Amino acid sequence: MAPSLLHPPSHLSPAAALQLSQQAPSVLQSSPATVSSAPLISLFSTSESPDLWLKYENLLLSCLRTGDEHAAHQCLDRLVARFGEDNERVQALHGLVKEADANNTGALEIVLKQYDAILAENDTNIPVTKRRIALLRSMGRIPEAVASLIQLLDFSPTDPEAWSELADLYLSQGMYPQAIFALEEVLLMAPNAWNMHARLGEVQYMAASATGATDAASQKYLAEALKRFSRSVELCDDYLRGYYGLKLVTTKLIKDPPKPAVKATDLDDFAVPTTSTIEKLNELATEKLSEIVRRYTAKERQWHGYDEAEIAAARELLSQDASQTER
Amino acid sequence: MTWISKTTTFFGLVLLAHACYSAQEHSALQSFRTTSAVNPSSPGTTAVSLPLDISLETLVATAIICFGLALGTPPLRPIQWRVWAGKIEREGEEGFMNADGEVSRDYVGNPFKMLETRPGFVDIRRQKKDFAEWVRSSGEKQEAQI
Amino acid sequence: MSTEKDYQISPVVQESIVHNSRTLFNFQSLTASLFGVCAGILGLESYTGFLFYIISTLLTCILFYALRIAPSSIASGKAPFDTSRYFRGAFEFWTSGLSGGLAGFILTWTLFYGLVRA
Numbered sequence: 001m002a003p004s005l006l007h008p009p010s011h012l013s014p015a016a017a018l019q020l021s022q023q024a025p026s027v028l029q030s031s032p033a034t035v036s037s038a039p040l041i042s043l044f045s046t047s048e049s050p051d052l053w054l055k056y057e058n059l060l061l062s063c064l065r066t067g068d069e070h071a072a073h074q075c076l077d078r079l080v081a082r083f084g085e086d087n088e089r090v091q092a093l094h095g096l097v098k099e100a101d102a103n104n105t106g107a108l109e110i111v112l113k114q115y116d117a118i119l120a121e122n123d124t125n126i127p128v129t130k131r132r133i134a135l136l137r138s139m140g141r142i143p144e145a146v147a148s149l150i151q152l153l154d155f156s157p158t159d160p161e162a163w164s165e166l167a168d169l170y171l172s173q174g175m176y177p178q179a180i181f182a183l184e185e186v187l188l189m190a191p192n193a194w195n196m197h198a199r200l201g202e203v204q205y206m207a208a209s210a211t212g213a214t215d216a217a218s219q220k221y222l223a224e225a226l227k228r229f230s231r232s233v234e235l236c237d238d239y240l241r242g243y244y245g246l247k248l249v250t251t252k253l254i255k256d257p258p259k260p261a262v263k264a265t266d267l268d269d270f271a272v273p274t275t276s277t278i279e280k281l282n283e284l285a286t287e288k289l290s291e292i293v294r295r296y297t298a299k300e301r302q303w304h305g306y307d308e309a310e311i312a313a314a315r316e317l318l319s320q321d322a323s324q325t326e327r
Numbered sequence: 328m329t330w331i332s333k334t335t336t337f338f339g340l341v342l343l344a345h346a347c348y349s350a351q352e353h354s355a356l357q358s359f360r361t362t363s364a365v366n367p368s369s370p371g372t373t374a375v376s377l378p379l380d381i382s383l384e385t386l387v388a389t390a391i392i393c394f395g396l397a398l399g400t401p402p403l404r405p406i407q408w409r410v411w412a413g414k415i416e417r418e419g420e421e422g423f424m425n426a427d428g429e430v431s432r433d434y435v436g437n438p439f440k441m442l443e444t445r446p447g448f449v450d451i452r453r454q455k456k457d458f459a460e461w462v463r464s465s466g467e468k469q470e471a472q473i
Numbered sequence: 474m475s476t477e478k479d480y481q482i483s484p485v486v487q488e489s490i491v492h493n494s495r496t497l498f499n500f501q502s503l504t505a506s507l508f509g510v511c512a513g514i515l516g517l518e519s520y521t522g523f524l525f526y527i528i529s530t531l532l533t534c535i536l537f538y539a540l541r542i543a544p545s546s547i548a549s550g551k552a553p554f555d556t557s558r559y560f561r562g563a564f565e566f567w568t569s570g571l572s573g574g575l576a577g578f579i580l581t582w583t584l585f586y587g588l589v590r591a
Contacts, residue, residue, distance in 0.1 A: 305417050306417070
């Protein structure tokens, strides 16, 4: 079944993107090329729905990805015809098409200049600001991207997407404490986002295993990661990623148990639970993971939603664990 | 699933319409009889109750329609956060089909997915490159198979 | 423990609540009108009609429970007639149809009574 065109396609696999962009001719043909906003004409033509424009936008993204520039330009033309050149979102999409068309650094510089020109006129244009940051990152100018992202966040501090991007940028630079801070901001705005809890746990786990982390710091990160993964599975039953992380963290904690010298110094700190609790958590995670893997492999009804790659990773982790206990 | 519900409901409606018509005919016949009766001095006989078969038919038709309608309702969704989130993770869009076997229009999957994919910051050039590589590698795989 | 804290720890999905109560409401208003038709054809009058309405509404609740709630609810380890998987209050589930469908019931009841007995 083809994925829906109503959701942003950026996370889809290449195969799914191809499938989407192959729908382009039929979608473009089935809807009229221009929708008039004159009241009399709109009475007689097919009604326009917000879905249609969402579809065009997502189709545009998929087509750019697969290199179907003709269809992408058609989508863009229709969006421009409806919303005008000056619409902020259309401006961002326009820039996106130019970015995809650009094939050398010079062309990219020109696109960047255009973004700057738009922002000089109106510096509250958030979609274009985001495009500019993404382009800077794509060109490898990370410090500039971080600086302008921080500027954007000063201006609109309640944008979880921007905080999440900031976390990713910091993470790509290996700046763990900053990345963790940004992710905590995301969780302030979306406290029930189970995938962000797991993400934060992953980043903390990475920070704990990073070279150069002191023992005490690594202990603290591991304890925090344990807490985050536990919360993610508390918010979502049978969450493969959460249980995977939980298992990793507990295994590590069991292998080198925390030194008793490490004490919770202030109230916000989270002390590592006792060894027996950690062992119980580890058992639970193992049990759940093997149940998920078993039922997914047996193709049971209502267990199809998992990602194939994630299942494979979980299977590998379980088999590692099994071989260790045998030894 | 949906055709079972529709045919059941339709059958029930036909039955109900028939019962309604029969009841109407019955009462018309009754009033005709009382007015043209030889002895018009006994108006108490007008209140003859409905024959048993018509009453039964009405009740059965109602029950059948109810059953059909209940079959046609869309599946409910869990209200506890963890059960609902678990359903999204475990079943994907399959868990949110309506009675026609289509994914409901208001299904969005994990609503927090966009915090990780971040469509506003999409790096289109890298995606394009990845896609080209994917095409190349899958082409090679096919060639290897041949 | 306060309920506020409970909700923080295990939150409730608002969209699902809206979806479920809308589904139930649609079903019950449809069936209430249907019972009106039935009562009109049967020629029920005064208290018998209302009694018929109350009993049939409760029966549809049970039917709805058996078809839509019981399979997944009991499979997840809930006691029979426990609707907490899909509805917040059990009382709300069993009685919401009584007030919601009454107007539709009376409308079709009088209409069909008049039609059949004209």
